[in-house]
Amino acid sequence: xxxxxxxxxxxxxxxxxxxxxxxxxxxxxxxxxxxxxxxxxxxxxxxxxxxxxxxxxxxxxxxxxxxxxxxxxxxxxxxxxxxxxxxxxxxxxxxxxxxxxxxxxxxxxxxxxxxxxxxxxxxxxxxxxxxxxxxxxxxxxxxxxxxxxxxxxxxxxxxxxxxxxxxxxxxxxxxxxx
Amino acid sequence: xxxxxxxxxxxxxxxxxxxxxxxxxxxxxxxxxxxxxxxxxxxxxxxxxxxxxxxxxxxxxxxxxxxxxxxxxxxxxxxxxxxxxxxxxxxxxxxxxxxxxxxxxxxxxxxxxxxxxxxxxxxxxxxxxxxxxxxxxxxxxxxxxxxxxxxxxxxxx
Numbered sequence: 001x002x003x004x005x006x007x008x009x010x011x012x013x014x015x016x017x018x019x020x021x022x023x024x025x026x027x028x029x030x031x032x033x034x035x036x037x038x039x040x041x042x043x044x045x046x047x048x049x050x051x052x053x054x055x056x057x058x059x060x061x062x063x064x065x066x067x068x069x070x071x072x073x074x075x076x077x078x079x080x081x082x083x084x085x086x087x088x089x090x091x092x093x094x095x096x097x098x099x100x101x102x103x104x105x106x107x108x109x110x111x112x113x114x115x116x117x118x119x120x121x122x123x124x125x126x127x128x129x130x131x132x133x134x135x136x137x138x139x140x141x142x143x144x145x146x147x148x149x150x151x152x153x154x155x156x157x158x159x160x161x162x163x164x165x166x167x168x169x170x171x172x173x174x175x176x177x178x
Numbered sequence: 179x180x181x182x183x184x185x186x187x188x189x190x191x192x193x194x195x196x197x198x199x200x201x202x203x204x205x206x207x208x209x210x211x212x213x214x215x216x217x218x219x220x221x222x223x224x225x226x227x228x229x230x231x232x233x234x235x236x237x238x239x240x241x242x243x244x245x246x247x248x249x250x251x252x253x254x255x256x257x258x259x260x261x262x263x264x265x266x267x268x269x270x271x272x273x274x275x276x277x278x279x280x281x282x283x284x285x286x287x288x289x290x291x292x293x294x295x296x297x298x299x300x301x302x303x304x305x306x307x308x309x310x311x312x313x314x315x316x317x318x319x320x321x322x323x324x325x326x327x328x329x330x331x332x333x334x335x
Contacts, residue, residue: 010298035268101240101241127244127245128244136228137228
C-alpha cells in the first residue's frame with residue numbers, strides 16, 4: 001500500500017501540471033497586462049480633430065481625465081458611445097477622445113452623427129499616441145489624475161455598470177487628491 | 179504574340195502592386211540598407227498584438243504597419259535595437275516579444291521541462307536502487323522456509 005501510493009507521485013505531478021496549463025489556456029493572451037498604470041501619460045502633440053493646431057499634454061492638466069481611444073471603424077465603440085454621452089452629462093470627469101486610424105473628416109462626421117462627449121478630441125491617424133499607450137484594440141480608456149499620471153485602464157466597452165461601480169468612485173477619489 | 183503581350187502586362191501589374199504594397203506598409207528605408215535590415219530584424223522579434231501569432235514584420239494589420247514606421251523612425255533617430263525592443267516591451271508588456279524572455283516569471287517555462295526530465299530520472303534511479311536492496315536483504319521467513327522444504331520434500335518422493 002505504502003509503495004503503490006508513492007508510485008502515484010509522478011502521475012500526481014503530471015495531473016497538477018495539466019491543471020495549471022489548462023487554467024492558463026482559459027486566459028485570453030490578447031488581454032494585455034496593464035503596463036501603463038502609475039506611469040505619466042505619454043508626451044503627445046497631435047492635431048485637434050475639431051479646428052486647427054496641435055494639442056499636447058496641457059489638455060490633461062488640472063483635471064481628472066478619462067482618455068478614450070475610439071475609431072469610426074470600431075463596432076464596439078458605437079455601443080460604448082451612448083454611455084460616454086451619459087458620463088459627459090454627469091460632468092464628473094473631463095473626457096478626452098483619441099480618434100484612432102481615421103481621417104479627420106470621418107472622425108468629425110461620426111461625432112456629429114452620434115454626439116460629441118469629448119472636451120477635446122485628438123486625431124491619431126498613425127497610431128503614435130495609441131502605440132505609446134500600449135493600446136492594441138479599441139475601445140480602451142485610461143483614467144488620468146490631475147498631475148497627468150495614468151491611474152486606471154479599462155479594456156473594452158465601458159458599460160454603465162463599470163462606470164458606476166469602478167470608474168466613477170475612482171474619479172471621485174482622484175478628484176479629492178491634491 | 180498576343181500571349182506574350184498579355185504576360186508582359188500581367189508581370190508589369192504584379193511588380194507595380196508589389197512596390198505599391200511595400201510603400202503602403204511603411205517598409206521602405208530607401209538608401210539605407212543597414213538600417214532597413216535592422217528594422218526587419220526588430221520587426222521579426224515583435225508580436226503583432228492584434229493578430230496573436232504573427233510578427234509585425236509579417237502582419238498586414240494597420241497597427242503593425244504603424245509599428246514598422248515607428249521602428250524605422252527610432253532607428254533613424256539613432257536608437258539601438260535593444261532600446262527599441264525595450265520601448266515596445268514597456269508599452270505592451272512581455273506579450274509583444276515573440277520569444278519569451280528568461281526572467282523570474284518564465285523560469286518554469288525555460289527550465290521546467292529539463293527539471294522534469296532530470297527529476298523523473300532521479301526518481302527512477304532512486305526506486306530502482308531501493309528495489310534491489312529490498313530483494314537482497316529479505317531472507318525467507320520461517321514459515322516460507324518450511325513451505326519450501328515441504329514442497330521440495332514432496333518433489334523428492
